Amino acid sequence: MSDSSPSPGPGGIVLEVRDLAKEFVARKGRERVRAVDGMSFSLRRGEILGLVGESGCGKTTIGKLIMRLIEPSSGSIEVEGFRSGPRGGSGDLAYRRRVQMVFQDPYASMNPHFRIREVLEEPLLIHRLGKTRRERMAMAARVMEEVKMTPVADYLDRYPHMLSGGQRQRIAMARTLILRPSVIVADEPVSMIDLSTRAEILRLMKTIQEEMELSFIYITHDISTARYFADRIAVMYLGRIMEIGSQDEVIDRPVHPYTRALIEAVCEPVAGRARIARGPLAKGEIPSASDIPRGCRFHTRCMFAEEECSVLPEPELEDLGGGHLHACRRWREVAERA
Amino acid sequence: MGDTLRAGREPILSVRGLKLHYFTSKGAVRAVDGISFDLYPGETLGLVGESGCGKSTAGSALLGMASTPGRIVEGSILVDGIEVVGMPERSLRRDLRWSEISMVFQGAMNSLTPVYTIGELMAETYREHAPKRARDAVARGGKAQGAPMSKYLRLVGLPDATLGRYPHELSGGMKQRVVIAMALFLEPKVVVMDEPTTALDVIVQAQILDLIKGLKRELGLSCVFITHDLATEAEIADRIMVMYAGRIAELGSSEDIFGNDPGKGSQGSRIGSLHPYTQKLLASTPRLHRRVSELAFIPGSPPDLIDPPVGCRFAPRCSFAKAKCLREEPPIAELGPGHLAACWKAMEDPEYERL
Numbered sequence: 001m002s003d004s005s006p007s008p009g010p011g012g013i014v015l016e017v018r019d020l021a022k023e024f025v026a027r028k029g030r031e032r033v034r035a036v037d038g039m040s041f042s043l044r045r046g047e048i049l050g051l052v053g054e055s056g057c058g059k060t061t062i063g064k065l066i067m068r069l070i071e072p073s074s075g076s077i078e079v080e081g082f083r084s085g086p087r088g089g090s091g092d093l094a095y096r097r098r099v100q101m102v103f104q105d106p107y108a109s110m111n112p113h114f115r116i117r118e119v120l121e122e123p124l125l126i127h128r129l130g131k132t133r134r135e136r137m138a139m140a141a142r143v144m145e146e147v148k149m150t151p152v153a154d155y156l157d158r159y160p161h162m163l164s165g166g167q168r169q170r171i172a173m174a175r176t177l178i179l180r181p182s183v184i185v186a187d188e189p190v191s192m193i194d195l196s197t198r199a200e201i202l203r204l205m206k207t208i209q210e211e212m213e214l215s216f217i218y219i220t221h222d223i224s225t226a227r228y229f230a231d232r233i234a235v236m237y238l239g240r241i242m243e244i245g246s247q248d249e250v251i252d253r254p255v256h257p258y259t260r261a262l263i264e265a266v267c268e269p270v271a272g273r274a275r276i277a278r279g280p281l282a283k284g285e286i287p288s289a290s291d292i293p294r295g296c297r298f299h300t301r302c303m304f305a306e307e308e309c310s311v312l313p314e315p316e317l318e319d320l321g322g323g324h325l326h327a328c329r330r331w332r333e334v335a336e337r338a
Numbered sequence: 339m340g341d342t343l344r345a346g347r348e349p350i351l352s353v354r355g356l357k358l359h360y361f362t363s364k365g366a367v368r369a370v371d372g373i374s375f376d377l378y379p380g381e382t383l384g385l386v387g388e389s390g391c392g393k394s395t396a397g398s399a400l401l402g403m404a405s406t407p408g409r410i411v412e413g414s415i416l417v418d419g420i421e422v423v424g425m426p427e428r429s430l431r432r433d434l435r436w437s438e439i440s441m442v443f444q445g446a447m448n449s450l451t452p453v454y455t456i457g458e459l460m461a462e463t464y465r466e467h468a469p470k471r472a473r474d475a476v477a478r479g480g481k482a483q484g485a486p487m488s489k490y491l492r493l494v495g496l497p498d499a500t501l502g503r504y505p506h507e508l509s510g511g512m513k514q515r516v517v518i519a520m521a522l523f524l525e526p527k528v529v530v531m532d533e534p535t536t537a538l539d540v541i542v543q544a545q546i547l548d549l550i551k552g553l554k555r556e557l558g559l560s561c562v563f564i565t566h567d568l569a570t571e572a573e574i575a576d577r578i579m580v581m582y583a584g585r586i587a588e589l590g591s592s593e594d595i596f597g598n599d600p601g602k603g604s605q606g607s608r609i610g611s612l613h614p615y616t617q618k619l620l621a622s623t624p625r626l627h628r629r630v631s632e633l634a635f636i637p638g639s640p641p642d643l644i645d646p647p648v649g650c651r652f653a654p655r656c657s658f659a660k661a662k663c664l665r666e667e668p669p670i671a672e673l674g675p676g677h678l679a680a681c682w683k684a685m686e687d688p689e690y691e692r693l
Binding site: 054055164166194195196197198199200202203221222223224225227228248251252261262263264265266267268269270271272273274275277278279280281282284285286 | 382388389509510511539540541542543544545547548551552566567568569570571572573574575576591592593595596597598618619620622623624625626627629630632633634635636637639
């Protein structure tokens with residue numbers, strides 16, 4: 001597996017993922033689902049990496065693995081030198097404090113019986129931060145100001161149901177930030193929020209990210225928000241990276257046929273498209289991760305596939321320079337035909 | 339485009355002053371609060387707005403449906419001349435739904451009864467809703483049933499064998515095709531589609547949008563297309579109606595809403611949307627092919643529809659709002675040919691500087 005990290009720049013590497021794989025066993029061992037199937041990437045301080053792909057591509061599993069909500073089948077994850085090890089082992093808590101998550105559903109990710117002050121205090125208690133309640137409340141107040149939930153006193157005693165979706169997602173951010181993590185995994189943090197408030201949340205996350213030099217893994221099916229939010233984009237398909245690079249490179253100069261299809265499929269709010277058919281971009285739908293096609297795993301849907309794509313071994317990531325990597329053997333022919 | 343479609347034609351669907359309220363213990367929620375619009379044959383009207391704006395409620399109201407505790411309290415809905423409001427439930431089922439106007443419900447693809455095959459599900463729809471003459475033909479021993487089903491399955495790109503398959507054997511995109519075939523196969527005059535692409539992956543979304551475009555061409559489909567996403571409307575709708583808090587904020591052709599590129603505007607360039615709400619929604623839509631440093635957002639949240647604000651319902655969130663906007667509700671007015679908006683600012687000065 002080739003290195004998918006960009007050439008070393010100013011920010012040091014905070015997260016290093018190596019040959020990561022996760023296999024789920026389903027139907028009493030009769031089915032093996034390879035949700036993540038050999039992924040390597042790294043994340044630098046202050047950087048946002050967008051993981052983009054369709055449902056079933058393994059992007060949520062990657063997030064859970066980095067969060068250590070599930071154990072990898074093989075491979076390693078390292079955050080600031082702390083390697084994710086066995087649960088409860090030495091270094092486990094230290095690892096966990098450094099990696100925090102913003103969940104998709106701001107309605108389901110908060111205990112409805114907790115007031116906001118308890119929502120924010122709980123992580124501090126678990127990680128034994130803040131000796132007295134007073135100290136913990138001071139930390140809560142500071143983080144509330146950071147996510148612009150002010151005046152703080154108005155919100156601390158409210159219950160989650162008393163807040164709007166946008167406000168809840170701010171609280172979710174605050175709960176994440178209170179541990180002062182280095183890496184935040186945000187899994188579709190705005191997909192359930194109305195468009196008019198979506199931008200508000202993305203903007204808030206970006207401001208905080210820049211101010212605190214946080215690193216983000218931004219998991220989304222929506223490549224348009226990734227363009228706005230992420231610095232680099234990794235396009236995933238069936239548990240593997242198909243293409244990775246700076247967002248400008250990947251979106252303006254896509255190489256892999258799958259990336260091309262994803263980009264072509266996006267609707268843009270401009271007039272005059274209603275009577276134009278786009279024609280097929282890719283065949284059918286994503287196959288099951290329990291039955292990954294041989295050769296290039298995308299060949300069954302690819303509009304450019306030839307026999308070699310199914311016969312030859314799976315292509316590895318190839319570097320085009322400048323940290324732009326792709327896994328298509330026929331990329332030159334594709335560029336000519338597309 | 340809308341203008342040429344409309345020239346000399348009668349609307350196939352005509353809605354006037356429609357109000358549908360939900361009667362809760364806290365009071366009446368005015369989910370749809372006086373909307374009027376027409377749909378012309380062969381046209382796709384996009385109905386767009388954020389959650390809670392009344393777009394889905396309005397959509398199902400077109401079939402005479404109001405989920406409890408909702409009730410149509412006022413207005414008129416004419417489907418090809420038939421008045422829907424006040425029609426008894428039995429006639430709605432037998433003489434209107436599916437035979438005259440049908441609907442692809444939001445999430446319908448995941449609500450297909452798992453124990454029936456697609457063929458059985460379609461046959462049930464047929465028995466329940468087919469026009470009387472067709473039902474009689476079946477009763478006389480005719481085999482009318484199978485024919486339209488396979489025809490419409492093929493039209494949506496599915497093989498005949500799909501009739502014998504169970505829902506769980508089909509992928510998301512295939513199920514959505516089945517649901518669309520079920521909305522079409524009794525040949526209704528109008529089809530309402532509520533977020534038919536929302537739950538699908540982006541490539542499958544594009545496939546379904548292409549399918550619907552094809553059906554528009556082949557069948558001359560007249561369609562009300564409901565979604566929260568303006569970009570999807572740009573892809574499918576001839577005209578677009580933007581709803582906010584139970585009312586129509588703006589209604590116009592795709593060019594009226596999104597504007598024309600001034601460089602290549604053969605019909606003269608148009609500056610686009612007239613209503614500040616539509617403009618803000620557009621400005622908060624992330625664009626793939628344009629790198630924007632800042633996305634706009636709208637502060638605050640939509641009003642309580644039990645006790646909506648006097649004056650313009652958007653005024654509390656609008657950066658243009660003046661005293662008049664908070665005091666008096668603007669009427670919806672035609673400010674350009676076929677381009678309607680309910681905004682004092684736009685009414686006084688349609689050329690006002692946009693956000």
